[in-house]
Amino acid sequence: MTTEIQATAAASGANATERFRENKKTAASSSQERVNLLASRVIKAINDTVLEEKVTYDEYNAFKAWLIQVGEDGEWPLFLDVWVEHSVEQVANENRAGTKGSIEGPYYVPNSPRLESPATLPMRENEQGTPLLLQGSITNLAGEPLPGATVEIWHADDEGFYSQFAPGLPEWNLRATVAADAEGRYMINTMQPAPYQIPTDGSCGRLIAAAGWHAWRPAHLHLKISAPGYQLITSQLYFKGDEHVGDDIASAVKPELILDPTPRTDNRGREVSYDFVLDPE
Numbered sequence: 319m320t321t322e323i324q325a326t327a328a329a330s331g332a333n334a335t336e337r338f339r340e341n342k343k344t345a346a347s348s349s350q351e352r353v354n355l356l357a358s359r360v361i362k363a364i365n366d367t368v369l370e371e372k373v374t375y376d377e378y379n380a381f382k383a384w385l386i387q388v389g390e391d392g393e394w395p396l397f398l399d400v401w402v403e404h405s406v407e408q409v410a411n412e413n414r415a416g417t418k419g420s421i422e423g424p425y426y427v428p429n430s431p432r433l434e435s436p437a438t439l440p441m442r443e444n445e446q447g448t449p450l451l452l453q454g455s456i457t458n459l460a461g462e463p464l465p466g467a468t469v470e471i472w473h474a475d476d477e478g479f480y481s482q483f484a485p486g487l488p489e490w491n492l493r494a495t496v497a498a499d500a501e502g503r504y505m506i507n508t509m510q511p512a513p514y515q516i517p518t519d520g521s522c523g524r525l526i527a528a529a530g531w532h533a534w535r536p537a538h539l540h541l542k543i544s545a546p547g548y549q550l551i552t553s554q555l556y557f558k559g560d561e562h563v564g565d566d567i568a569s570a571v572k573p574e575l576i577l578d579p580t581p582r583t584d585n586r587g588r589e590v591s592y593d594f595v596l597d598p599e
């Protein structure tokens with residue numbers, strides 16, 4: 319493994335932890351009743367595992383050392399978003415009729431540069447990869463266009479790296495808030511992202527290796543679609559044929575969220591349409 323990638327893994331965890339502290343600092347606390355219920359159930363699940371699987375002192379101490387290290391690596395956001403957030407998202411969005419949601423993950427940054435559609439995401443002059451044109455409409459459940467809608471988009475580059483979490487990338491690389499046009503349509507020019515590998519040199523990577531799992535998420539675009547009077551939906555879009563679209567380590571793929579881009583007639587990469595549908599508030 320190269321030094322650069324090791325540095326990236328360490329930096330990603332620390333940045334994600336710092337970001338979480340900034341973004342989520344207004345999170346409401348739960349009632350005593352709820353804390354009692356949820357904490358008791360989680361503790362019982364661990365104790366049941368110990369008793370049923372006859373966990374040894376060696377295993378208990380390895381577990382303790384690993385938990386301590388996750389914090390030191392700053393990988394709690396990564397661990398929770400990869401192995402737990404998908405269930406929280408399922409519960410949160412189970413009653414929506416519009417576009418399916420998916421997990422936010424650890425690499426969202428609010429307040430990205432606002433661009434009008436048609437937009438080209440901020441990218442380096444020599445940004446590598448296959449150009450991708452994503453376009454479509456944003457409507458309500460009745461199919462009426464929502465001209466005030468915005469599409470926040472962020473994704474990894476052609477090497478799987480996210481700006482503000484990997485070193486050496488421009489601050490807002492491949493991140494923007496795109497405003498739909500007067501017909502509620504959006505058009506975004508970007509670069510096809512690469513699949514994402516969980517950093518192998520951190521605690522999450524060591525768990526994956528020790529358990530014999532794979533470390534991959536399929537290539538994906540992260541999105542937050544919103545419009546005044548409608549519920550914001552956080553989602554992701556994936557690509558048909560991706561090696562890991564059927565076994566995402568983060569369990570965040572849904573069949574409704576898989577794109578099948580076609581080659582552009584002008585030979586400049588690929589294009590695909592996707593229409594978003596928002597639920598009312």
Ligand code: MBD
Pocket residue numbers: 396399400421422423424425514535568
């Ligand atoms: C990602 O890019 C991601 O989206 C998630 C959920 C976890 C780790 C990296």
Ligand code: FE
Pocket residue numbers: 423425514538540
């Ligand atoms: Fe991601």
